[in-house]
Amino acid sequence: MTRARVLHAQLHxxxxxxxxxxxxxxxxxxxxxxxxxxxxxxxxVTAILMGPLALGPRMGGVLGRLMEGAAxxxxxxxxxxxxxxxxxxxxSAVHVGGDLERPALERWVRTRLIEPIPGARHEAE
Amino acid sequence: xxxxxxxxxxxxxxxxxxVDIGDLVANALVGSRFGMSLAWVVLLGVVxxxxxxxxxxxxxxxxxxxxxxxVRERLGxxxxxxxxxxxxxxxxxxxxxxxxxxxxxxxxxxxLNYLLCVPAVAxxxxxxxxxxxxxTLERVFGLAGLALVIFVVALWQLGPDWGxxxxxxxxxxxxxxxxxxxxxxxxxxxxxxxxxxxEVFFFSSGGVEExxxxxxxxxxxxxxxxxxxxxxLLSLAIAACAATVLLPAHVQVDSLDQMVLPVALGAGQVGxxxxxxxxFAATFGxxxxxxxxxGYSLSQYFGWQWGKFVRPREAARFHATILVVMVVATALxxxxxxxxxxxxxxxxxxxxxxxxxxxxxxxIANDRDYMQDKVNGIxxxxxxxxxxxxxxxxxxxxxxxxxxxxxGQ
Amino acid sequence: xxxxxxxxxxxxxxxxxxxxxxxxxxxxxxxAASSAEAVGSTVEVVRxxxxxxxxxxxxxLKVLLxxxxxxxxxxxxxxxxxxxxxxxxxxLGEQLLKVTEQAEKxxxxxxxxxxxxxxxxxxxxxxxxxxxxxSLRRFQDDHE
Numbered sequence: 001m002t003r004a005r006v007l008h009a010q011l012h013x014x015x016x017x018x019x020x021x022x023x024x025x026x027x028x029x030x031x032x033x034x035x036x037x038x039x040x041x042x043x044x045v046t047a048i049l050m051g052p053l054a055l056g057p058r059m060g061g062v063l064g065r066l067m068e069g070a071a072x073x074x075x076x077x078x079x080x081x082x083x084x085x086x087x088x089x090x091x092s093a094v095h096v097g098g099d100l101e102r103p104a105l106e107r108w109v110r111t112r113l114i115e116p117i118p119g120a121r122h123e124a125e
Numbered sequence: 126x127x128x129x130x131x132x133x134x135x136x137x138x139x140x141x142x143x144v145d146i147g148d149l150v151a152n153a154l155v156g157s158r159f160g161m162s163l164a165w166v167v168l169l170g171v172v173x174x175x176x177x178x179x180x181x182x183x184x185x186x187x188x189x190x191x192x193x194x195x196v197r198e199r200l201g202x203x204x205x206x207x208x209x210x211x212x213x214x215x216x217x218x219x220x221x222x223x224x225x226x227x228x229x230x231x232x233x234x235x236x237l238n239y240l241l242c243v244p245a246v247a248x249x250x251x252x253x254x255x256x257x258x259x260x261t262l263e264r265v266f267g268l269a270g271l272a273l274v275i276f277v278v279a280l281w282q283l284g285p286d287w288g289x290x291x292x293x294x295x296x297x298x299x300x301x302x303x304x305x306x307x308x309x310x311x312x313x314x315x316x317x318x319x320x321x322x323x324e325v326f327f328f329s330s331g332g333v334e335e336x337x338x339x340x341x342x343x344x345x346x347x348x349x350x351x352x353x354x355x356x357x358l359l360s361l362a363i364a365a366c367a368a369t370v371l372l373p374a375h376v377q378v379d380s381l382d383q384m385v386l387p388v389a390l391g392a393g394q395v396g397x398x399x400x401x402x403x404x405f406a407a408t409f410g411x412x413x414x415x416x417x418x419x420g421y422s423l424s425q426y427f428g429w430q431w432g433k434f435v436r437p438r439e440a441a442r443f444h445a446t447i448l449v450v451m452v453v454a455t456a457l458x459x460x461x462x463x464x465x466x467x468x469x470x471x472x473x474x475x476x477x478x479x480x481x482x483x484x485x486x487x488x489i490a491n492d493r494d495y496m497q498d499k500v501n502g503i504x505x506x507x508x509x510x511x512x513x514x515x516x517x518x519x520x521x522x523x524x525x526x527x528x529x530x531x532x533g534q
Numbered sequence: 535x536x537x538x539x540x541x542x543x544x545x546x547x548x549x550x551x552x553x554x555x556x557x558x559x560x561x562x563x564x565x566a567a568s569s570a571e572a573v574g575s576t577v578e579v580v581r582x583x584x585x586x587x588x589x590x591x592x593x594x595l596k597v598l599l600x601x602x603x604x605x606x607x608x609x610x611x612x613x614x615x616x617x618x619x620x621x622x623x624x625x626l627g628e629q630l631l632k633v634t635e636q637a638e639k640x641x642x643x644x645x646x647x648x649x650x651x652x653x654x655x656x657x658x659x660x661x662x663x664x665x666x667x668x669s670l671r672r673f674q675d676d677h678e
Contacts, residue, residue: 012494015198015205017190017428025439029197029428050428059202092188092495106429110441113448117255120438124258236593374578375671377571382598383579389594390586397591 007090009033009045017093018048018082020100027082028103030094031055034081047081048094051103054079076104130264131344134331135178135352137267137410142174142324143356144273144363145219145411146226146381147468149404151318152360153384155311156367157376159300160293164361166312170319171357173515175349176508177483180490180501181325182345185332188495192322192329192486193425199485208481209426211474212322216419218471219323221454223415224250225464226408229381234401240459247455250412254447259334259433266410272403276362279391279400285369293368310530313523314469317476319357320516323418325486330421334434339499366391380465416454420447469532477523479516487513562616562623566630567677569613573634574670576602580641581663584656592648599645606638630673637666 007013018027032054034047053076056068086098114120144152155163181192190198197205227250228242253262299308332345366387367378378384385404389397417433424431424443431443458464487509490501501509527533580602583595590598614631618624640662647653 015201017194017425025435026424026428026430029426031202031428055202059206061203063206092190106441109445110438113445114438114441117437119256121436123436124256124433125261233594233597236596370582371579374582375574375667376578376582377575380601382594382601385594386579386583386598389590390582393589394591397589397594401594 005090012090013045013048013094016090018050019093019095021088021095021097027096027100029055032058032079045084047083048087048096049079049081051076051079074104132348132351133264133267134328134335135348136355137263137270137352137414138178138324138328138331138348139174139352139356140267140270140273140359140407141327141411141414142321143319143353143360144270144407145415145468146222146229146408146464147219147472148318148360149226149363149407150378150381150384150465151311151314151469151472152363153367153371153378155315156364157371157378158303159308159311160368160372161290161361161365162293162297162300163308163312163315164294164364165297166315167319167357167360167364170316171353172508173316173512174320174324175353176505176512177320177486178325178328178353179346179349180486180505180509181329182332182337182349183342183499184486184489184495185329186337186341186345187339187497187499189333190489190495191333191421191425192325192482193422195485195489196482197426199488200481204481205426208478209422211478212326212422212482213419215471215475215478216323216415216422217450217454218457218467219415220412220419220450221457221462222464222468222471223408223412224454225458225467226381227405227412228458229464230401230405230408233382233385234398234405240461243455243458246409246412247451250409250416251448251451254413254417254433255437255444259331262413262433263331266406266413269406270403270410272399273359273407275388275392275396275399275403276359276366279388279396280362280366280369281391282396283366283369283387283391285365290365290368304530306526306530307533309522310473310526310533313476313519313526314472314533315360316519317472317479317523319360320479320483321472321475322479322482323415325482326418326421327414330417330425330432334432336434342499416447416450419450420444470527473523473527473532477520480513480520483516484513557619559620559623562618563626563677565613565616566626567674569609569634570630570670570674570677572609573606573637574667574674576605577637577641577663577667577670580644581660581667584644584653584663585660592652595652596645596648599641599648603638603642603645606634606641610634610638626677633666633669633673637670640666 013030013033016030018030019025020027028050030048031051032049033045034049035043036046037043052067052071056064056071058064059067080101080103082096082098082100086096087094088097089095184195185191193209196208200208224243224247225239227246228239231237231242231246232239299305337345363384367384370387370390371378376383381404385397385400388400420443421431423446429442430440432440437444489495490505490509493500580599583590583598610631613627613634618627640659644653644659653659
């Protein structure tokens with residue numbers, strides 16, 4: 001039997017790597033957390049937020065605003081979220097399940113830049 | 126044999142750190158100006174990089190996290206971004222210099238102007254990163270770089286006055302005609318060369334690429350304990366060759382062709398051929414190491430999928446980073462900027478940023494959340510703490526010394 | 535404050551120019567010494583390389599001599615562009631340039647020979663280079 005662990009949001013969640021359970025794929029960092037309040041007014045974490053719209057405000061300053069502005073300019077509206085229900089394990093990385101859409105930048109770079117180069121779909125030799 | 130091939134990651138990492146283009150010339154320059162009186166810095170650097178590379182390899186094996194994951198996790202997004210910005214700038218400059226270095230080696234072999242070789246070298250390096258398996262890459266270039274052992278052979282054949290070399294090495298002070306600030310400046314440059322941050326970026330990411338687990342901890346340790354001392358030995362041999370041939374002639378080395386001269390004089394045409402091959406392999410290997418490190422550090426900061434263990438389309442942003450870095454670096458070196466000067470400056474700048482990389486490594490190596498029962502022992506922590514203090518002192522002194530000595534003139 | 539502008543501008547223009555000026559005799563002397571050091575270093579490299587001629591490959595020797603010739607020429611151009619502040623300094627500069635220009639001639643002559651075939655008289659060249667190196671070193675020691 002394992003004992004319940006106390007998780008410190010700042011220490012154990014924020015800025016950790018998110019890994020997909022099924023194939024070990026690297027998903028993103030925990031760029032920010034979505035909080036809600038229960039009946040007694042205590043906060044609890046509802047989702048992991050990722051991408052520039054989540055990281056920008058945490059970064060603050062000119063760079064943070066720049067990051068946010070660039071993402072909005074490219075049509076992003078809200079940061080993608082992974083509900084905490086999908087989180088299966090928190091260790092040196094945060095393991096998640098469920099179906100995830102790939103980030104917009106990854107999709108764009110893949111179809112526009114990487115896939116046209118011969119050999120993009122092959123294993124290395 | 127298989128066991129031996131298992132340590133090529135350490136060898137390639139160390140070659141990129143100790144004998145890449147900037148260090149090749151810096152080691153020879155130091156030998157020709159200060160004799161062996163800075164040998165203690167190389168030894169200190171070997172111990173330092175062994176301590177931190179061992180920690181980062183252990184972290185990679187136990188938790189699967191590479192160094193820039195740790196930087197972001199412990200320094201947070203802001204300080205992490207500052208480190209990323211500084212590191213990335215240095216990496217791009219270094220890639221440019223290494224491409225130039227490999228092209229200079231081709232120039233020495235063929236007599237063709239190095240600028241003509243630059244595009245071909247850059248394209249070949251990119252192709253290797255795009256298509257060749259990580260293990261193959263590290264074996265081919267790690268082993269080919271061992272041709273630099275010719276410096277040890279040449280030193281033997283030059284028949285130096287060993288007593289004189291030992292006397293210089295055991296009296297760590299500047300020679301009469303050199304000032305203390307210049308001496309300290311080169312000490313920092315050598316230490317910065319031995320402990321360049323991209324060594325741990327590459328080494329820990331390489332461990333993840335090779336899918337190390339707890340069972341590979343001994344492999345990781347063997348890589349560290351053989352690779353880095355070997356790199357240190359090569360850099361001492363280069364300095365000793367220069368101290369034997371060039372110091373008495375009052376030559377101050379400032380180019381690659383001058384740096385290989387002692388080998389040619391000591392070991393003849395075969396030696397010259399081998400040393401040029403070794404320089405090419407070392408600088409080409411360093412190009413791969415540094416360019417991959419730029420992809421690793423950016424991807425690990427933002428949490429992107431990275432690595433050569435997946436198909437390129439699965440790690441599109443990682444491969445795009447490498448492609449862009451290679452293009453920018455090639456353009457930079459084609460402006461005819463001197464590749465050797467570029468690395469000498471970047472060595473000192475990276476010395477100023479050292480604690481930002483090594484502090485998170487030391488912290489995570491003590492974190493049971495990551496390491497479970499494999500946290501640092503007293504030995505690693507004592508050495509790690511001593512080196513942290515040293516690195517902070519070095520990072521404060523680096524840039525003022527550079528300005529005061531006009532970069533060691 | 536306004537009056538400072540022309541001076542600052544002049545200063546910037548001078549610094550931006552290819553050669554830095556010498557403010558006084560001593561400064562000029564130090565510049566001369568460091569030029570002698572740089573040329574001396576290159577001359578010695580060439581001496582070692584030509585002395586070990588049989589052990590070096592031709593492409594390598596060619597690259598080494600090309601770089602050496604460029605280096606010596608570069609130092610000569612730079613030092614030759616510095617205005618000597620006094621007559622005494624001018625004499626000193628001429629004294630040095632006589633040696634360094636001779637060095638430039640010898641090195642580029644050797645380069646020509648290697649481009650065509652190989653060094654014709656290695657031992658003669660070594661002797662000449664050794665003399666040049668020696669006088670440059672003496673100059674440096676006297677004026678540092």
